[in-house]
Amino acid sequence: MSTPTVISIDGMGGDHAPEIIVRGIAMARERHPLIKFLIFGDEALLKPLVALEAILSDCCEIRHCPDRITGDAKPSQAIRTGRNSSLWKSIEAVKAGEAAAIVSAGNTGALMAMSKLIMRTLPGIDRPAICALFPTMRGETAMLDLGANAQCDARNLLEFAVMGECFARALLGIERPTIGLLNIGSEDLKGTDTLKEAAGILKSSHLDIEFHGFVEGDDITKGTVDVVVTDGFTGNVSLKTAEGTAKLFSQFLKNAIKSSFLAQIGMLLAKPVIMQVMARTDPRKYNGALFVGLNGVAVKSHGGTDGFGFANAVGVAYDMIARDLNRRIGQELERIGSTTAALQAVASK
Amino acid sequence: MSTPTVISIDGMGGDHAPEIIVRGIAMARERHPLIKFLIFGDEALLKPLVALEAILSDCCEIRHCPDRITGDAKPSQAIRTGRNSSLWKSIEAVKAGEAAAIVSAGNTGALMAMSKLIMRTLPGIDRPAICALFPTMRGETAMLDLGANAQCDARNLLEFAVMGECFARALLGIERPTIGLLNIGSEDLKGTDTLKEAAGILKSSHLDIEFHGFVEGDDITKGTVDVVVTDGFTGNVSLKTAEGTAKLFSQFLKNAIKSSFLAQIGMLLAKPVIMQVMARTDPRKYNGALFVGLNGVAVKSHGGTDGFGFANAVGVAYDMIARDLNRRIGQELERIGSTTAALQAVASK
Numbered sequence: 001m002s003t004p005t006v007i008s009i010d011g012m013g014g015d016h017a018p019e020i021i022v023r024g025i026a027m028a029r030e031r032h033p034l035i036k037f038l039i040f041g042d043e044a045l046l047k048p049l050v051a052l053e054a055i056l057s058d059c060c061e062i063r064h065c066p067d068r069i070t071g072d073a074k075p076s077q078a079i080r081t082g083r084n085s086s087l088w089k090s091i092e093a094v095k096a097g098e099a100a101a102i103v104s105a106g107n108t109g110a111l112m113a114m115s116k117l118i119m120r121t122l123p124g125i126d127r128p129a130i131c132a133l134f135p136t137m138r139g140e141t142a143m144l145d146l147g148a149n150a151q152c153d154a155r156n157l158l159e160f161a162v163m164g165e166c167f168a169r170a171l172l173g174i175e176r177p178t179i180g181l182l183n184i185g186s187e188d189l190k191g192t193d194t195l196k197e198a199a200g201i202l203k204s205s206h207l208d209i210e211f212h213g214f215v216e217g218d219d220i221t222k223g224t225v226d227v228v229v230t231d232g233f234t235g236n237v238s239l240k241t242a243e244g245t246a247k248l249f250s251q252f253l254k255n256a257i258k259s260s261f262l263a264q265i266g267m268l269l270a271k272p273v274i275m276q277v278m279a280r281t282d283p284r285k286y287n288g289a290l291f292v293g294l295n296g297v298a299v300k301s302h303g304g305t306d307g308f309g310f311a312n313a314v315g316v317a318y319d320m321i322a323r324d325l326n327r328r329i330g331q332e333l334e335r336i337g338s339t340t341a342a343l344q345a346v347a348s349k
Numbered sequence: 350m351s352t353p354t355v356i357s358i359d360g361m362g363g364d365h366a367p368e369i370i371v372r373g374i375a376m377a378r379e380r381h382p383l384i385k386f387l388i389f390g391d392e393a394l395l396k397p398l399v400a401l402e403a404i405l406s407d408c409c410e411i412r413h414c415p416d417r418i419t420g421d422a423k424p425s426q427a428i429r430t431g432r433n434s435s436l437w438k439s440i441e442a443v444k445a446g447e448a449a450a451i452v453s454a455g456n457t458g459a460l461m462a463m464s465k466l467i468m469r470t471l472p473g474i475d476r477p478a479i480c481a482l483f484p485t486m487r488g489e490t491a492m493l494d495l496g497a498n499a500q501c502d503a504r505n506l507l508e509f510a511v512m513g514e515c516f517a518r519a520l521l522g523i524e525r526p527t528i529g530l531l532n533i534g535s536e537d538l539k540g541t542d543t544l545k546e547a548a549g550i551l552k553s554s555h556l557d558i559e560f561h562g563f564v565e566g567d568d569i570t571k572g573t574v575d576v577v578v579t580d581g582f583t584g585n586v587s588l589k590t591a592e593g594t595a596k597l598f599s600q601f602l603k604n605a606i607k608s609s610f611l612a613q614i615g616m617l618l619a620k621p622v623i624m625q626v627m628a629r630t631d632p633r634k635y636n637g638a639l640f641v642g643l644n645g646v647a648v649k650s651h652g653g654t655d656g657f658g659f660a661n662a663v664g665v666a667y668d669m670i671a672r673d674l675n676r677r678i679g680q681e682l683e684r685i686g687s688t689t690a691a692l693q694a695v696a697s698k
Contacts, residue, residue: 150540184582192500217585217590230586236565236566237583238587246594252626256625262621263618263621269612270619272611273606274605277598277605281597
């Protein structure tokens with residue numbers, strides 16, 4: 001395993017680019033000494049930042065791009081006018097075989113639209129989804145879609161179920177991952193017509209999938225199922241609600257400790273385990289969402305993350321490549337392909 | 350203020366009824382010595398439970414009802430066949446003026462459907478919503494709808510904005526509460542067509558409302574706005590995700606402390622402030638959601654709560670009555686009534 005893994009980086013994407021991007025890849029390189037980076041963006045800005053990180057001196061090539069995609073750009077507009085942007089060029093490097101994956105903290109919609117256009121989707125997949133892991137009482141649960149598709153029909157949800165199942169099998173090593181559809185009640189009669197339709201098909205199908213049924217918002221962290229399937233609107237709100245709640249909890253804890261001298265003494269003793277809990281629920285640790293369903297590896301980092309968070313997103317891309325995940329997902333999709341096609345035919349009318 | 354407040358209780362609703370219901374009202378009575386209870390349900394079950402609670406001996410009347418509405422009953426079916434149920438009878442007691450509010454931990458859909466049928470809605474309100482407070486970095490934020498209406502159009506969202514504004518003004522004492530529409534991005538181009546339509550009307554309107562614009566999932570706990578408006582599907586998933594995340598955090602903390610002797614010693618010193626944080630984020634503390642928009646006070650408790658949680662839901666009902674909240678909401682709605690009607694006309698076509 002001495003071949004280096006080249007990862008393509010959108011140097012200009014996100015709220016704190018390019019500073020935290022360069023800091024993040026330096027941290028990622030510390031963890032994975034075999035990574036090399038192709039970083040795209042404004043050379044005049046990137047060069048001095050890279051020069052500050054000694055560890056990047058022999059593993060980082062800067063490719064100058066004059067343009068950047070802003071966070072508020074419409075995906076359609078980004079595609080039309082962004083061919084010289086750092087985002088476009090960094091995705092193209094994967095398509096061209098120069099890099100094995102692309103990581104960006106930039107505009108989610110533009111990353112998705114450009115990735116679909118340049119990389120194309122896996123055979124049988126209409127809509128790629130954003131998939132990531134959540135910490136749970138029982139370990140980790142995969143959830144998708146976290147924001148790629150605001151409105152979904154039953155067919156989209158079925159595709160997500162199939163992809164999520166493959167993802168959990170490959171990444172979490174679970175032989176028969178259980179799948180749950182996120183709803184506002186576990187009873188069959190609850191929720192929207194789209195959800196009822198999707199559940200009906202998943203239940204009655206010959207798909208070789210462990211369909212658990214409907215799950216609710218608190219089932220995510222309970223770890224009731226291995227894969228939680230939902231539309232991108234609900235998934236995104238749920239993800240951000242969870243992040244916000246974790247931050248609130250840490251903040252309350254910090255404030256409370258500051259307010260008491262005895263607690264401060266106590267915390268000196270308890271610090272190692274408190275730090276352990278903070279680390280375990282740190283949203284930055286879970287930063288890095290896979291765009292699953294693409295014919296290539298694209299990882300989206302949170303736009304507002306710091307260097308530590310961005311390094312974790314690079315780590316997700318690295319893991320995807322190391323575990324040859326996309327090829328395994330492709331094989332899984334091929335294996336159940338005929339059934340999926342049949343299901344989609346049912347779902348589409 | 351020596352007049353007793355009578356609260357009507359659905360004695361048979363929820364996962365652990367009637368045990369935790371009776372425990373809960375006993376705890377509520379300890380906090381509010383002026384409450385009296387009318388409790389509806391199976392007398393043979395309720396009588397011995399009430400007899401165990403000395404504090405209830407002179408403030409609790411049991412009314413026997415042979416039927417109960419199960420958690421999986423469809424609202425339409427509950428209305429047709431549930432006229433002798435504890436839920437129906439407990440709502441009727443409010444309509445009849447025997448009680449000032451009803452509290453139930455039972456079937457949410459049935460409680461909403463029956464309440465609408467028996468109490469009717471406030472003038473100008475088409476769809477009542479479920480509204481509750483969330484703890485935030487800045488204090489508390491009201492959020493609605495938390496699950497009454499799975500699918501909402503722009504008109505529904507406008508009604509929620511108007512009601513949420515009144516709720517925050519009266520309950521949180523904020524002169525000009527800020528309103529945010531929950532979305533998957535704060536930019537104008539994000540989200541569904543329904544959200545864009547609702548935002549457009551709220552922005553361009555002459556409604557005397559501080560419309561902040563779109564907010565995201567993590568803005569809820571940040572306290573970015575005083576009122577978060579969303580459809581009942583998203584609101585319910587978000588609420589339950591937040592509850593699940595808070596539980597996960599506490600569980601991780603407990604496990605970590607157990608694993609280290611030093612941490613256990615430290616925790617003895619820090620215990621008071623840790624307990625304070627736990628109490629501040631305890632979902633049971635926030636148990637009790639108001640069905641806002643009804644011509645009467647109906648409070649829904651979590652179905653799976655315990656006595657402590659149910660007592661808090663009774664406390665919410667008590668506060669609503671003490672602050673004469675519904676009359677104030679009615680006045681507010683009347684004040685902005687003509688504008689609302691105009692908006693609804695716009696929204697409905």
